[in-house]
Amino acid sequence: MTSRLVEQLGARHVAGATAIELADRIRALILDGRITVGERLPSERALAIELRRSRSTTTRVYGLLEADGFVSRVHGGGTRAALPHSDTVIPTVDDDTMIDLSIASMDSTPGLYDATVRSLPRLATLRRTSGYSLQGLPELRDAVAQRFSARGVPTTPEQIIITSGALNALNLILATLNRRGDRALVEQPTFPHALEAIHRHGYRMLPTPVDHDGWDERHVTDTLLHGRPHIAYLIPDFHNPTAATLPESARARIATTARNVGTHVIVDETTAELDIDRGWTPTPLAAFSPEVITVGSMSKIAWGGLRIGWMRAERSLVTRLLAVRPSFELGTALLEQCIALELLQDMPALTAHIRSRLRDGRSAVARGVADLDGVDMPPAPGGLSAWLDLGAPVSTTLSLAARARGLVVPPGPRFAMGGVLERRLRIPITLPPERTALAMERLRAAWNDVYAGHTPRAADVPHSAVI
Structure with missing residues (x-):
């Protein structure tokens, strides 16, 4: 029976990957929540069999992850997914310096406050229930x-x-x-x-x-x-x-x-x-x-x-x-x-506000995508996001590089099973345009890093699970 780790990796998509590349893939799975912290992983031997790789390769993979703090190994307790502990201050998605694109949602409608005030008399009548x-x-x-x-x-x-x-x-x-x-x-x-x-x-x-x-x-x-x-x-x-x-x-x-x-x-x-x-x-x-x-x-x-x-x-x-x-x-x-x-x-006012915000957000994403050579932004007549075609299976690599640039963006496989959709990246169109513009600047820097061959070191990556 295939383990959850290999299901998420997608055996076909990691065929021929080096130990370092496999470790990077597993680290990405842990960072964006596809593998949960504390989850038991296959043994070195079982992983080698599932991936049809040598035992020495999987031993090195787990060794690299353990050195970076992404797995913990206890004698008799197996290997489990973990997040690193550090005495240094590491940015998280709650840090103001980070931009989080893992949640495609807008801030509150301007009518929320007034609706809350208007609701209080109704709530008062319910106190006897x-x-x-x-x-x-x-x-x-x-x-x-x-x-x-x-x-x-x-x-x-x-x-x-x-x-x-x-x-x-x-x-x-x-x-x-x-x-x-x-x-x-x-x-x-x-x-x-x-x-x-x-x-x-x-x-x-x-x-x-x-x-x-x-x-x-x-x-x-x-x-x-x-x-x-x-x-x-x-x-x-x-x-x-x-x-x-x-x-x-x-x-x-x-x-x-x-x-x-x-x-x-x-x-x-x-x-x-x-x-x-x-x-x-x-x-x-x-x-x-x-x-x-x-x-x-x-x-x-x-x-x-x-x-x-x-x-x-x-x-x-x-x-x-x-x-x-x-x-x-x-x-x-x-x-x-x-x-x-x-x-x-008051739905007409709500939907008018939503339409205006989403249109502005979509335009901001489109301007940013125009600076990414080889990336295509398909039509988005509504909804939460643009589903970008990266032109190459680099979504997970780009996601890791983006974290090092202060941008949290889940890779395409986060929205699927079996490690597929590596050509895809979801970018929300729900943020204010100025915030989106800054996010796209960081994505462009990460894109250039990937194609220049600069991969982030584990110590440079914010250690927090994608929500």
Whole structure:
């Protein structure tokens, strides 16, 4: 059985790599969180067998990592991933000198303060209640249901559960539907934390490719028909990270195929409102099948610090979800729900602000990419990011070089399985233009370092995991 380390490395992609190059790859996996601190790694002998390399090579790899503090080895306890300890001050992503591109999110909407003030009287009326809100405030569920209905998916408040963010909703769905060892269809690339959640719930993942020009619809339907996965996780609107939108005809065929084979389709709509200039508004995938489960949140349209999400599902599944939810939380914070209700009543202003910010951010990234020889920036009509084509499989190397330049940017393989997508790099379009311009200057310096053959030493790299 292939170890997680080799799955993340991608055996094909490290064939012929030197011990130093292998150590660099493993260090990158640890730095961006694909291998967790404390995780047990294969023995030197097992790693040599999996990679079809000599034992002396893997011994040297672990020796290099241990010398830099990226693995710890205890007699009888095996080899485990670690982060270095140092008496010197090393920049982290919390350091003001660092620019963090690992989180594609904007700061709060200008209307958040006023919405918070307006929400306080509503919160005051709730003081006589227990304060627990297992399904969510009826008024907020009604507001979310009305938004679904307005978009072509007739919905009642009883079909809505308010959650502490979309990822919280996804974990609740996975915990309720869970069949460990079964298959899950996932896009490649996709939201990394969704991959981690699906993996943690014991699913075996079946990837289907997505690029800036869209999905391979035949591959999706063939995977559903022949793989018969228990769940499918899709981001059909302004896909993260490619910004692609699934065509309406494909939505109908995929929803029908999934229903016929008994696959639970989980649609992530956290990016659905992030339109810049797409030019059309698709019908939500849930309109094509009543079994589709949809999750969304306020994090991308208002503020990441407002931990409010929701899910829409059939009433029978809502009953099951509510039975499971108390095992790990008793509801969603009431203040945040009151604020979200105020914000949802002013969506035209919210979306106008988002469109302006994203357009400016996209332009700033495009100006920076113009200075990177050989790098292509595909169209990004909305969404969170630009999915750059680097023209060569150097994403991990570039990510390491960028850290040495004070820039945290996760490499393409962070959004996939098996070490693939080394030609790709996600750059958020969500930062203020001046911050983006500085980030792109540092990326250009790192790009020049890579092509000049200057690789960062371990001591020069900020030791912090990508979020």
